[in-house]
Amino acid sequence: MRLFAAALVIAFAAPAHAETLPEAQRPKVEAQFQSWLASTVRPAALKAGVGAKTFDAAFSGVALDWSLPDLAPPGAPPPRVQRQPEFSDPARYVAEPNFSGLIPEGRKRLSENARVLAEVERRYGVPAEIVVAIWARESRYGGAPVRNDALRALATLSFMGARRQQFLPELIAALKILDGDHLTREEMRSSWAGAMGQPQFLPSKFLENAVDMDGDGKRDIWRSTPDVLGSIGRYLQLHGWIAGRPWGVEIDLPAGVSCAFEGPDQGKTVAEWVTLGVKPKPGGALPKDPGRRVFLLMPAGRAGPAFLVSENFYVIKKYNESDLYALFVGHLADRYGAGRPIAGRWTAPKGFDREDVAAMQRRLEALGHNVGSADGLVGFRTRVAIGRWQQSKGLPPTCFPDATLVKTAGR
Ligand SMILES: [Ca+2]
Structure with missing residues (x-):
């Protein structure tokens, strides 16, 4: 999900607002927006099967949202590219307090939703802990506010966002949801970047992955916990989750073994890693099958801990294309049980951007x-x-x- 990864980058960066366009010029841009909706978006939406009534109702009275970050309105200079520090300091992203703050509530959610989570695992093969850890990361178990009107945010980003060409298909997808999913525009809330509901699905991802787990006829990833959990499980299943396979384990990598063996294209069998001297950290275990290929992960190179991961680690990355995101989710899932804190120290160097x-x-x-x-x-x-x-x-x-x-x- 490239847009998710990009949204993560921007979330860490100070957003650039469209301050460069004088207020007096906004009405002209609003008029251009209305004419673009009529001449570009409406025909594209109708061609994609969206009903004319749905379209006209959805955009009746909708104006641009000037509060969104990184806008590049016509006639204004592009948003300033700021020199940002390295956006994802691994030590900060996976710091122990980030986990300990989420574990007690996660255990409570696991127990409250045990029945539906068992059904999610039966249908999609994804363990409850992984589903709940993604829920935690995306919306703090549904507790994080999702404030924006998805249609308005997506229309604004498609018209004058810095990456507008990526958003137009999402705007069309959002209209298809509105047309077919028995949801009102008021119910379709998103992040400023168009990620919707508690699992933070872009509209195209909603269309492919969302499920009606509680059987009320709506795929309601905003208010129905069963629909949220089922949709996350379905997403991972469709992206290749292998049932019964742990995501990975922290290891000691001997000093003589090169960190350049990292990555999904350089797997070795468990037996080969053992021959190189790899051992699990106390409390962890390597996969039992010595012939299975597993992959080295070192998100901070030699300046941080090392892990051996399975294919399922890379499936989590298909939710958000970041090694740190996938590590966060896998590790948090382990911690709901008896998993120990990450043992290795992060000393990732600074002093560059x-x-x-x-x-x-x-x-x-x-x-x-x-x-x-x-x-x-x-x-x-x-x-x-x-x-x-x-x-x-x-x-x-x-x-x-x-x-x-x-x-x-x-x-
Ligand atoms: Ca439902």
Whole structure:
């Protein structure tokens, strides 16, 4: 879900508002908006099967929402790109208080919803703890306010958002939901970025994944807890969840084993990892089948803990394309039971920002390394590329940028 990942980035960054457009020019932009709705969106919606009545009712009296971040109205300069610090400091994202604050309520929700969660697991193969951990992460078990009118937010972002071309299909999808799902526009609330309800589904994801678990004829991911939990389970099932397979386990990686072995394309069998000296942390266990392939995960390279993960870790990433997100969810799910806190220490270096990382990524790319994309974010491909470059220079691989490395790697 690329839009989710992007929304996460922006949530950490200070938003740029459309302050650059003088108030007096707004009525002109509103008129352009109305004409764009009539000439572009209406025909596209009708072509997609949305009823004309639904469309006209949905947009009757709707104006642009000027409070949304990162708008680029016609006639105004594009939003300022600010120099942000590295957006997802792993130590902050997976700090112990973030988990301990969620565990007691999660256990309560598990017990209150035991019957429906058992049914979710029976239908979709996804354990209750994983479903509830995603619910926690997305909307704090439904407690986080979801304030925006989804149609208005999506229309505004499709018309003058910084990534408008990504949002128009979501606006059309939202109209299809309104047309077919017995929901009113008032009921369809979203985040400012269009993520709807307690599971924070974009409209296209709602159409593919939402289910009516309580059988009342509505897929109500805003108010029905069974529908929320069923929809999360269904999402993971459709994205490849393997029943009965744990997401992963924290390990000790011997100092002599390279962090550049990380990632879903470099799996080794459990037996091979054991031969390299890998051991689970106390309280954890490696998979019993010595022939099964598992994957090394080191979200901060050598500056943080190491994990061996299964295919299901990468299924969680299909909910939100971030290693830290998936680690957060998997670890929180373990902690509802007897799982212990993460044992390894995060010492991820600071002193660089996204532009520094992007420049380093471009240099590594020029040398033929695959960094994913040169977007300033430190995903596993970038970590592996750093580690391989370090090895090529005879340096001990750390697989994570630091203030010196962002200036020197790839030179
Ligand atoms: Ca329902």
